[in-house]
Amino acid sequence: MTTGLPPIGVTPAALSGTRITFRYQGQTGLDQLSDVHTVMTETPAEFRASLLSIPLEDIGYEEIRLPAHRTVRSEADIQTISRDLVRIVHVIEGTVRITVRGKTMTATAGQIYAHHMDTPYVAECPQPVTCATLIVPTRLLRLLPGGLESLSRGVLDESSLTEVFASMMAGVRRASPDDNTPDSEHLSRALVDIARALLGAQQRATTYFGEEERSRRRIYDIIEREYADPMLSAVLIARRLSVPVRHVQRLFSGEPLSVSRLIRRRRVQAAQSELVATADPFEVIARRVGFGSDDAGYRAFRIVVGTPPNEFRRRQRV
Known part of the structure; x- marks a missing residue:
């Protein structure tokens, strides 16, 4: 299904329970994407982007294709629309440079990073980029103490877990089950489990200074x-x-x-x-x-x- 309607919040498909592809063009498209954060580009009139949104029970999958751009989620954005969600992002093509809590990390094609939506951040993509994102309510991840703060400390180390996660995300993109079905429930649980393992490994590997x-x-x-x-x-x-x-x-x-x-x-x-x-x-x-x-x-x-x-x-x- 393809539509020109803007996404509402972070996981628009979750509102309707359907697999949807959104298309964005020009300044209107930038405004539509700037719902929970602000998206900017040097040539607004030439802006073209697409967003595939797939609901899976309590979580959401998004795959977005964007030209070179800059995204800012400020403290004011958080106060306007609060999102107690963690975004786990797999960069498929391009490079993302994201700054969270004063720390900048760079993720290139094939790498994975994560951050919490209620933390201000700036994401810069100097070239066109394609990213697949799993959006999970924080409560489902059951992070260890200090887990939210540890998310901004860098790109996740490459391991068998990151490879499995990337493969599962690709599978969702190719053939996702209908929402609110037994298959959707099983897949949602499996993705949350692997996400929890990924972030738990990242947290244990983080050294706290001072x-x-x-x-x-x-x-x-x-x-x-x-x-x-x-x-x-x-x-x-x-x-x-x-x-x-x-x-x-x-x-x-x-x-x-x-x-x-x-x-x-x-x-x-x-x-x-x-x-x-x-x-x-x-x-x-x-x-x-x-x-x-x-x-x-x-x-x-x-x-x-x-x-x-x-x-x-x-x-x-x-």
Whole structure:
């Protein structure tokens, strides 16, 4: 099936349960692709791209062909549309230079890299590129503590696992089963299993430098596990780590967000997911994700997202 409609979010086919190829042309095509990030090219009028999107239960496969371009996902993009997803990218043709958390890595044809969608990044492709991407909800990967942060540390080492993953991705491209069938369920589980093994091997191979970095990762892990606890704060985290609260605050003095803002953003991200997935009123959701009161939830949501919760829900459903 071929259509000129833009993708919605990151895995558009997942909304309709069908295998779809999208076509993009000119400035209109660039605008359509710039849904959750901004895509730029030196010659917008000549822009031509295609996106094959395949749903597989809770995950998605995308194969995109693009001319030379630059993609930016900023903090503002994340606040507008939060995506608790991991993208595992197999470069089929061309070169991708991606910068995440200040670290730049270069992936060439045949190589694989991964990153989390709720981390700002810049991807630059100096030549035409074709990439196959597996998009997996973070919860399915069950990463070890610090796993999300370790994703930005480089191209995955070539091994039998990377070869198997690339072969499976090629198989999906050639002959994917219909969504919501036993075959689709089996293939989805197999891909998640191999992705989990790939990222687990990458994480174990990563060397963490310095006690401060290890401490920051422990704090990230505490926030990820316990953001729904209304008592969670820099003070409580400091007690958990048996360090002064000033030490916890100092660890993030040079980071984009303080500990309190990290907790607030994680709760708002959880609230965004609940607003889309459920019909529960925001007052109930706010308490469930850790806000101490309805008013605190409303204030935090507007600060992080820029719109009230009900307006966000309406836009997402439209």
